[in-house]
Amino acid sequence: MTGQEIVFTLLGVVAVGSAVMVVTTRQLVHAALWLVVSFGALAGGYLVLTAEFVAWVQVLIYVGAVVVLLLFGIMLTRAPIGPVPRSGEDDPLDSGNRWAALAVAVATAAVLITVLVMGFRDSRIRLEAGGGGAEPLGGSLFRTWVLPFEVLSVLLLAALVGAIVLSRTDIGAEDDEPGTDIPARTGGPAPDGGARVGGAKTGAGTDTGGRTGSGGSKGGGAKVDHSAEIAGAETDVKGGDGKAGAAEGSRGGADGARGREEGGG
């Protein structure tokens, strides 16, 4: 056994041991810190295999960024930071599925190890210094793999747009309607506008009924018009059932939204 192999084996033991600690420790912050050890040992393993660039990327991204993200997650979600006492049935750190999870994890590991052992039992890789350095990686990344690499940036952009769509709540508060303060106006005029649309709907009974009504509504402001438009669209599809339309309209916006949800579900 060469020195290289001994170091690699030791690093592997450290990685596996600290990974076990991650899932068994009773303190969340300790779990995150054990993860640092595990990732660090993995980076050492890459280094032994001459993949120096990958090793530093591992340190930068996993140890540096992912674990910090985890710690921030613990901090911002007000998760219990101190040692969590064991509390029998409803232990916050335990799940009833833990034996099933253990079985799945062991089975997966067994399958992977079997496949790898069967696949690579006799193969030996001759390691050369610099094989995993920044230069050969960069060369292949920007030559052979340039298209997938560039498309990955498109993927990141899509993910970014998606994250903003799903999380930003202040969209539409400013922009094109300066001076119209949405929260201030939800109470009063909306049910009013809705009621008016209900009336317009019974009169016109067409698809454009709601919109005509909203156009004719006076003094409500832009906001009421929009609410009327939406409420109108809602009532229109009742198909000539004027009474139901008026009833729904008069219920107003807030109830209407909830009612839609129920009606849909």
Place this chain on the structure above:
Amino acid sequence: MSAGVHIIAAPGDIPAPHIEYGQLAPMLIVFGVAVLGVLVEALAGRPWRYRIQVPLAFAGLLAAFVWTIVLAWRHEPFHVAAMGALGVDGPTLFLQGTILVLALVSLLLIAERSAAHFTAQASALPGSEAEQQSMSAGITQTEIFPLMMFAVGGMLMFPASNDLLTMFVALEVLSLPLYLLCGLARRRRLLSQEAAVKYFLLGAFSSAFFLYGAALLYGYAGSVRLSDISAQAGQGAGGETLLLAGIALLSVGLLFKLGAVPFHMWKPDVYQGAPTPITALMASCTLVSAFGALLRVYYVGFETLRWDWRPAMWGVAIITMVVGAVVAITQTDIKRMLAYSSIAHAGFLLTGVVATSRQGLSGTLFYLAAYGFTTIGAFAVVTMVRDAGGEAAHLSRWAGLGRRSPVIAGVFAFFLLAMAGIPLTSGFTGKFAVFSAAVDGGATPLVVVGVLASAIAAFFYVRVIVVMFFSDPEADGPSVVVSPATATAVALGLTVTVVLGVLPQPVLDLAGTAASQMFVR
């Protein structure tokens, strides 16, 4: 360390990659338009966004489609482009053209404004004050257009990818925006968000399977390029374990995307919960794209191993057809029923893959185009039949639609008959093409199962027709809201379904020509 010192090179020493921009243009245009759309979101005022986004998206898809036709027209020697990442060849161009046309028709549905399908503000909790505010402020979330273009760009890339790494990137590019779009329904938002989360989690699992398969195949062949894998497998080099395990895991990832049966659980839930225009996009474009990728992997990468994977594919095709058709019978929600019908159709399409012949390839290409138009048309009709709470999803609400609005009910019935594969519709021609290819490929028992499954499937299609035409309408039944864009989409779907049923020869010839050179390697 001498090697390490040696390789430190002067700046500018790296040879620039050779990219065939002309041949990649359809994809680049779509991605470019998506990025432009993001800029529009950032810079244009809210009232302008919708007005800019819609023409931009249409123009981008149209330009990409025209460019694809030009590429196919010029008959350049088909080859591998972008440093071997993408294959530009007949089947790929046919698939890309199909995806672009279907995306254009889906865009008609997505851009429909009179019947808003998308939530005003995705971040507002369902039923909360904030949701009501954003609704009444008349906001629409125009980010759906760039997101859709990102997805379409990924779909164009997926069947063209010539190596597993590019294919994985394309898979993610097409999936991620779809996960998001699934959760943006305007009504029944909790259902929609549940669908998005389910799709995301299961999709992440399937991506992991795909990646693991790719890693094992790389371990086997020393390369992720499909042609190299094929060459290594042809020599019988290395251990079979890695190869077979790699194929199995990779297939799980691919079959998940098409919703073949052991991996179909997401499909009904997602198709039901997603906004119907997005469901139409997924049922047509994503299916075409995923089948294109599957065809390329099996016809190029694993071609020499067909005796290993064919039995498994037989099994998957059989249970996909049978389970899709049988479970569809019990469905009472129209979108879930169409989802199971889509699963059954994935099974029919797999018989074309099992054929592993030129004929099977061209049959599958034709079937994909025909089915894509039919299914978009069907989902477009679903968006038109509306209740107070949005679309009339439950089948019982469709009772008597034939008397209330005979034209719409008739069109929907025609789409259903086309899916059932009645002669003189595109569905019949498509099924005939793949089944005859499968018989020639020695898969007669599979075809027998396919015909039986078609018969079972015809039962629930006809049941819907009976409900629409032969039962009394409810007093407060749903009304039919006809709006120009949706009506155009329905008309296009109807036209193609009729034309491909009555005069299929030109498109069959086109698919045959496209398949004549098979995939480039």
